[in-house]
Amino acid sequence: MNELVVGLDVGTNKICTVVAEVRTDDIFVVGVGIEPSQGMKKGIVSDINSLSRAISASVHKAERMSGYEIERAFVSVAGNHISSVNSRGVTGIPTQRSVSMDDVEKAMEAARAIAIPHGREVLHVVPRSFSLDGQEKVRSPIGMHGFRLEVEAHIITASSTSLANLEQAVESAGVFVDRFILNPLASGEAILTDAERDMGVVVIDIGGGTTDLAIFIDGTVWHTVVIPVSGSHVTNDITHVIRISAEDAESVKLKYGCAIPKKVDSLETFIVQPFGEGYPTEIKRRDLALVIEARVEELFEKVLQEIKRSGYDGLLRAGAVLTGGGSQLDGLKEIAESILQMPVRIGKPERLTGMADSLKSPSFSTSIGLLRMGLMMDSASGQNTQDNPTLNLNLWGMLQGLFRRFIPDDRE
Ligand SMILES: Nc1ncnc2c1ncn2[C@@H]1O[C@H](COP(=O)(O)OP(=O)(O)OP(=O)(O)O)[C@@H](O)[C@H]1O
Ligand SMILES: [Mg+2]
16 A cells, blocks of 8 residues: 555635655645535634534545545644744763764754743744854754754744644544644745745745744744734625625625725626615725725734744845735735735645645645645654654754755765
8 A cells, every 4th residue: 555644734714635645756646625614713623523524524525535544644733822932952962973863852852841831732843053062053963073062943832722622623533633733834845945945935824714924044944923814804804894794705805806906997896785785785896905905904014013023024035925725815915015025926835746736726735735744754753753753843843944955865
């Protein structure tokens, strides 16, 4: 039987299960199951039974299409309960010896040993950079000589309760959680180029529940933030202003929505059926655009605030990559460019092989990223990831941020 990797993106709007065979050259998608999500609000479980049913339906679809039984999956996590801190870890290197993988592990462990508040757990520890005997910005210390190895790590934590609820929902659907992976890290893996990651870039994943940011600099993750404004806020605004049902507002947004009023013909109209009125009403497309513009501007002002707060605003030479279903709104890219004052592109999964046509959209960046990161984690640990999550966590971090790109191939 072929080796499999499964990604399960549990979003606020949709659940997407993707099954891929691991082949020598790449992953090959053999099954996809997309279902509307239920029981999730802003990335947090609000109704565990409904969520579990929706997950189950998505998993069964992917099973039917692929012919495989899905036992375990890499699962996305997002939401307001995520937070992150930077931390340093130090370890001494015995004389007459160069830095080994074990030493790097020890430094990472020390960085991880910060006081994590009660009720939170570590999701990822990503090494940002190393220093050796005070020499800063060492990218890959293995094989180098020194006495004191320091690592600067980015530590991402999540609420234990939120993770436990999500885990229960997935496991009630009959799927074991291989590892939780933070949403924008997975999305970044699917859409960024190595050059962008090196030059400095911010991934902005605009979903149905939240907008998730990840800043990549020098090839690795330096900062992550969750902003509680997303595509569903735009839909809610339309519901309130035009007084139509959420369902109608969603389809109006998809059909007539534009974030730049100037781009819309001032005479163009569409017909809706407002609440409490017996007759249909004509709405100007430009008025709809004014409603959308206000919310989208608010979103990117918040994004800018967070980028500035991170202190890395001067380091994003490759600009911003927008992704997630919400990034497809007409005019969004232009607004992002004018508020963020940096180059902006829309990112969607590329280089897909297999039955992947339905996945070539920004809505599925996380799902594909889960597969790619899952594959790296599996090969990094060389074992089942659940057997030793700490080891895997560190190995993944190194592999993800540093080793995969910077260690020469002829290493031991
Ligand atoms: N073509 C489109 N134009 C504009 N908006 C769109 C389009 N397609 C989807 N959206 C919006 O994208 C949002 C859903 O995005 P996505 O599928 O990435 O969410 P999700 O992953 O389920 O949510 P989250 O990651 O926040 O938990 C919805 O608000 C939807 O209205
Ligand atoms: Mg999402």
